[in-house]
Amino acid sequence: MSTPANTITENPPPISTGVTPQRLSTLRRWNIGLTILHLGQAAAMLILANNFAIPVLSAYTAGRPGTIGLTTSNLFDLRIGWAIALFLGLAGLDHFLTASFGRRIYERDLTHGINRFRWLEYSISATIMVIVISMYWGIVTINALIAIAGANVAMILFGWLQEKMNPPGRTITTMLPFWFGALVGLTPWIAMAVNISLLKDENLPASLYIILIVQGVFFFCFGLNQWLQYRQVGPWRNYAFGEKTYLVLSLAAKSLLAWQIFAVSLFS
Template structure:
């Protein structure tokens, strides 16, 4: 009778897992603490979400030309609450992986996957992109829905990349990664199109777009390095720690940048 052993992801050792647990506990404290402070101090600063549509059938204007564009406010997004939400989601994720979900988390890491990460990112990273889009003048409900959908799709493709490439595989497919990159870049293209139009934008908005764009690129780069097995990223546990560091930096910088310049100024 032949016994088979499921291959373990590279570098997922008991020592590494203990270190990751300490990191998750620390990040849970930081994120939940930051969320509590922001929610406590925030004011009612908000950005309106608009409906935009043409008044009449397309091409029904005078002489067959453009028809009037009508806009109306649908609701206001209180930015402090959204910032607090994506920080709290990250904190809850890290708390779960360090406590009641620890066994599932560590077992999944051994299988080269982290379902907690992708579930959290699909909501928290999408809220982050929506906040950035709102600051960049993308405020119509149609555009925001498409941006949210594209970002969620990108995250789910990241999950598929891990799911389709288990440890011990004889070949690696990068198709989910490239599909995710294609849909994931579209919100940033949409926001970048406003740059030449948004001539009176304060400098901090350019900083937010540039810094967060770099961080989102680094998340994708991390996965690419993992599956190309380049340098220390050939170690799956190292890649997991890289995700933790990037998540902390991206969320904290966006949260406090937005909070300090927009909510208490």
């Protein structure tokens, strides 16, 4: 029997490589486990942390443009323990949603080669992380912190755009959003490097440098994971493998930063 001429047949959209029911079930178990780990660490941080805080300052020139000297004042004190608990808690909430109420959306998105939950959570939690690291290296004015937050959020959203512009079944892959995100994402780290070059205090603990190096490597690895996904390198041809790698990197980066900061300041 022939198909009527006015009937339009639609092919189902291509599905991401490796996103099978078995893989999705495994990812759900991972998300449940990460919910427990993140929320447990957030609770521990709130219980164990002391009142250590870093002041956030306003800074501006008092006079006409070109005036030498800054007027500063203390706007508020950022309780570091609370900030750490917040980014751990946000990660736990993200994993809880993807394993429960948002599971259908999460799994449907994965089949289409995207994870909106990831980018929304990263845009907040990773930005809090970068702000905390920056403050430990003396970037404490509200103006600079806003700029650092904006650059980091932009980097995360470019990652979202990279996935949006490269759906499964594409014939051409564009890496422009990735490289734009990498460029803007370097800004906070360049700002920290400038401050490090200007610091004259020889008594700074080596642990601060370790925090910077460890977190810098992890932030680089997030970008590398996406690059490997879209260059289809080895196991990264499987989109679900890249998603699981994001989960591992997120847990490791947040956990290490939390307990490194705890060891440096919050337990003193």
